Amino acid sequence: MRRDQTLGDARALAPDLDCRPADPEGDRALLLKLAGWCERYTPLVALDAAAEAAGSHGLFMDITGCAHLLGGEAGLVADLEARLCAQGFSVRLCLADTPGAAWAMARHGEARILPEGAHAAAIEPLGLSALRLEPSLVTALGRVGLKTVGCIARLPRAPLAARFGARLLQRLDQALGREAEALSPLMPVAELSTERRFAEPVSQHDEISHVIAALAAGLIEPLERRGLGLRRGRIRLFRVDGHVGELAIQTARPLRDARVIARLFEERIAGLHDDLDAGFGFDLIRLDVVHADPFAGVQADLVAGAGGGEHDHDALIDRLGARLGTGRVQRFVLADTHIPERSFGRLPAARLQPGAGRGRAAAGLALAAVPQDEGLPEGIVTRPLILFERPEPLQTIAEVPDGPPLKFRWRGVSYEVARSEGPERIACEWWRDGRGARTRDYFRVEDSQGYRFWLFRHGLYGRETGEPAWYMHGLFA
Structure with a gap:
């Protein structure tokens, strides 16, 4: 038989030929x-x-x-x-x-x-x-x-x-060999790697945990020589039947502690929906440092427990990420926009650089919590503690088309406005929403029972629309 031969000719030469449809994807x-x-x-x-x-x-x-x-x-x-x-x-x-x-x-x-x-x-x-x-x-x-x-x-x-x-x-x-030929590996090469081979396969959870801890300890000295700390690590478990399992962790800051690294992999194994399938056992376990960042040594405080809050915060992120998945542990970050519902976003906490998102974002949250009556520095405006993901429509009664509301009805309940402040005008983002986008006039209002609301009129009367719509966007404490 030969390549590209017809099936009829091949069966004539080998009547018991086993024929199966081609499956290129498989x-x-x-x-x-x-x-x-x-x-x-x-x-x-x-x-x-x-x-x-x-x-x-x-x-x-x-x-x-x-x-x-x-x-x-x-x-x-x-x-x-x-x-x-x-x-x-x-x-x-x-x-x-x-x-x-x-x-x-x-x-x-x-x-x-x-x-x-x-x-x-x-x-x-x-x-x-x-x-x-x-x-x-x-x-x-x-x-x-x-x-x-x-x-x-x-x-x-x-x-x-x-x-x-x-x-x-x-x-x-x-x-x-006169001209070099570069190979394109399927997986990126790890910055550092250590492995353990076994004459007899291992399958017990305690044995695997002990091996991972030993491999993590073996990486500390190479990391110290390079001045690096682990940010993303991967364990590969090679089963004797050819199956390859993989577990990955990602940390909020560079790590150089073998016990912490081993504990994160323990959390990762514990977070699996199914038990770690060892089959007939693993004859090779490898630990790779997929990504590392410069490790900045910090002088320890003489007072026990002082200054450890930030490290405890990152350790919590690492443990939750290992147990629940890195993408599920998120933190808020500021966005470059003045539209309130777009002014922040969420990113996986472990993917940010150490300390990222804690300066301006934390200050913004603190300012939002300051009561309006206590006064704020000039140029700083308050934002409600509860901001709706999407503004909710409401019905209002106002003395003039461009004035603050006197009454409004929201979620089937009517409210009498006792005090109001505004408007705070926020222009539309025409480069994102198009030329037909409308301006918003925000008002901070307080009803007769002392509840405070953040609502806005959508569209300038007489210039952008003849009937501006009103929306509720947030609640103050």
């Missing part, structure tokens, strides 16, 4: 899962784009500096092949100096490990398909008698490029 999902599993050997794992374009599949792995963890290159290759075969995969692999040479030998050669500097001589007898060339280009080269890599390796370069294009020489140079 194949790619499986390949991505396999690539994640291969990160047990190196963080630099990339998809084979040339093979994917041709309808097949493959992976590239840069194992520079990683082979010694498994007893050298031969040990790594043997372990990789044995584990993949145990999972039911049929695999061809080759270890070489360049990605191009490794690809050529894995698909068209027999060697599994090429000695350093031997890749050029090893690929010369191979066909030109081993250079990851388009089939049409391989056919064109064959018509003029060029069928192997060695045939074109010794020919003048200029005529080859002029007749067959620069792509031919680029692939040749990449395979021979």
Whole structure:
């Protein structure tokens, strides 16, 4: 049988042929899962784009500096092949100096490990398909008698490029190591990483927690040397059956305390909807520092407990984020707008820089809590303690169209206005709401029972509309 053969011809040659519909999306999902599993050997794992374009599949792995963890290159290759075969995969692999040479030998050669500097001589007898060339280009080269890599390796370069294009020489140079070929790993490389391999898989929760604590302790000294603290960490748990689990934490400020880091992962595990599925056990656990920030050392206070409020606040954010999810723990931040309901937003608390959102935002909340009668510095206006997410319509009676209300009805209840202050005019944001947006005139009013309200007239009478609408926007204490 051959590639692109019709199904009828294939069944004529093999009557018991097992046929299944093609599932490109499922194949790619499986390949991505396999690539994640291969990160047990190196963080630099990339998809084979040339093979994917041709309808097949493959992976590239840069194992520079990683082979010694498994007893050298031969040990790594043997372990990789044995584990993949145990999972039911049929695999061809080759270890070489360049990605191009490794690809050529894995698909068209027999060697599994090429000695350093031997890749050029090893690929010369191979066909030109081993250079990851388009089939049409391989056919064109064959018509003029060029069928192997060695045939074109010794020919003048200029005529080859002029007749067959620069792509031919680029692939040749990449395979021979004359031109560097960068791999695009699927996952960003961690700033720091530490791992623990086990001769016998671990599955108990206490064992896993002990390993995580030991890995966290091993990261402290490298972080200290670099003057960094952990902001985002990730635990990867490699099961013996090929499944890879992942747990991540994010902190409100840089951390350099192994006990705190381990406790956050404990909170993360406790916050899972299901128990940590260990299957037949984990034979590799890795802790990655995905992101780190400069760590500013702070002189401890001589008075016990003094000055610890801010650290306690960040520790609470970290624990809640680990248990509930980082995106669920939020804090208010100011927005660059003068429209009241748009003047603030919410962001995950752990994503902000240490101390962000505590200056102006905290001052704004404090000013809003100052009673109106006590007086405020010039240029500062009060805002209600309760601000509705959306203004609510109401009916009003006023002496003149642009004056304050005398009575109003809101949520089915009528109110008599005893005192009022305003208007405070807030112009529309025409660049966001369009030219038809209307101006708001806000009034602070107090009814006969002492309740205070914040309401506004929407639209300037006679200029923007003939019938301005009234809305309730907030309540004072």
